[in-house]
Amino acid sequence: MRSRTWHFRRPWPAEPQRYERVTAVLHTNLGPLELHLWPQTVPYTVDNFVALARGTRPWRDPETGVHRREPFYDGTRFHRRVPGFVIQAGDRSGTGTGGPGYRIPDEFQPDATFDRPFLVAMANNGRDSAGSRFFVTLAAARHLDGAYVPFGAVRDPASRELAVAIATAPGEVLIERVTVDAD
Known part of the structure; x- marks a missing residue:
């Protein structure tokens, strides 16, 4: 049996x-969801998330196959x-299997566990097959330990309430745009 080796297309620099600090706000049709990301750890x-959100990293359009350089997450659901x-987002095709046309390597941390709700992960x-799709846990989920890379958290109470509301919303929930504050 041959083991599979992933070949990475490197749209990111070496x-x-x-x-030092990164905050991303997902402006949804239900309200803003604020994420605090962990740039020191991963x-x-x-x-990758910041570059896709800002549109500074090229990605492949799943419908046309054309490489684009504009905000990736805007208009996704x-x-x-x-x-x-x-709750999970970050797939322009809307199927849950799409991505930006490239993969990034995992940055597993030995002490990273899904021991609490409201963690953000790829x-x-x-x-080593992540790209653009991300999820927010709504409960502790220890069965995810070692299989996914957490890279942030939903911290403020209003955003936590919104994350729960997104999960139970009767209609489609869109990410209208993403703003990033990073330094």
């Missing part, structure tokens, strides 16, 4: 853009919403 993952467990299709 060294990620380093940040610099490549945070750099929460394609997976499981009350009491998770979704993937297996090891």
Whole structure:
């Protein structure tokens, strides 16, 4: 049996853009969801998220195949919403399997656990296959430990309430735009 080796297409630099502090706000049709990201712990993952949100990293349009350089997350929807467990977004195709046309390597941290709700992590299709899809946990989910890379958290109470509301909303929940404050 042959083991599968992932080949990464490197749209990111050899060294990620380093940040001291990063806050991202997902402006949804239900209100703003504020995320505090962890650039000191997972610099490549945070750099990738920031670059996609700002439109500074090229990505491949799933409909046309054309490479674009504009905000990736604007206009996407929460394609997976499981009350009491998770909300997930970051797929322009809306299928839950799409991405930006490239993969980033995992930045697993030995002490990173899903031991509490409201953690933000990259979704993937297996090891080293993350790209743009991300999720927010709504409860502790220890079965996710070691399989996904947490890269931030939802901290303020209003955003936590909104995350829970997104999971149970009767209609589609869109990310209208994403703003990032990073230094």
